[in-house]
Amino acid sequence: MPELPEVETVRRGLSTLIVGKTVKSVNFDWPKGFPNTPADVKQFLVGATINAVRRRAKVLMIDLSSSYSLVIHLKMTGQLVYRGKQAFGAGHPNDSLIGELPDKSTRVDFEFMDKSHLYFNDQRKFGWVRLLPTIDVPNIEFMKKVGPEPLTDEFTANVFIERVRRRANTTIKAAILDQTVLAGIGNIYADEGLWGAKIHPSQRVICVSDSKLKLLHKELRFVLELSIEKGGSTDRNYVDAEGKRGSYIDFARVFRREGLDCSRHPGVMIEKSKVAGRGTHTCPVCQKYQS
DNA sequence: CACTTGACCTGTCCGC
């Protein structure tokens, strides 16, 4: 599910909802996804207060007063949903995509002292949760190799071009999906950015000009920013920290729009194919493949 | 080394 805008939306929601709360108990039985022992959880999580919620790439870090952090990757179908004491759905009765929690997809249930809960739900179980010393978070394998944050001032077009060119012989779509090249792009924003820059996803990096890459850098940042503003994309499973859907998908130009008109070319239908092993959406007129 | 493909899981949808 979640790419950078979705994870950032969850981070913002959790910052408002859980910072300052103290963990009362944790209910979990999922050794593969959350391998910490009950003893670890009792010592470093239960009784600890949430200090901050951070994000790096598509990973969330919940920093605790114990100097430990919960490090969480949602992968395809992970959700972090907070439920307060109020009745389910209060305030936004029809917005929630999910019902009573916990449910059959609940993998971890964090209870706070005020009786509210944070549920980690994950239908496909690809996601993971780790409890480790905050100081060790940058040393986990993923953090050591992940590329720069695309929305920082330091991530200039030149930085993007230099990094993406390291993947000279692969397709441009595979290159921008590679988390070591830059952080946070997934299948939705790869397709959206490539349409914006009018580049065919199958184009080899070596065949894409610097000026096209410069435009792609700008378009990727644009779609990421816009999506954060819209609360992310809900295609199937994604929900924010309150269980609500995001609305970027209503603004998408190609993703999940196969058979519909390209907004630049009325009468021309968006096509769907497979590139880099992923479902890929393109306009056959604005994204010409050049060999 | 660079690159591609399958595996990891569960659920849904679509055609026969």
Added chain:
DNA sequence: TGCGGACAGGTCAAGT
């Protein structure tokens, strides 16, 4: 209605 296969927003290990 049932059944098989393809597909789903990510990443890694194992192939070539």
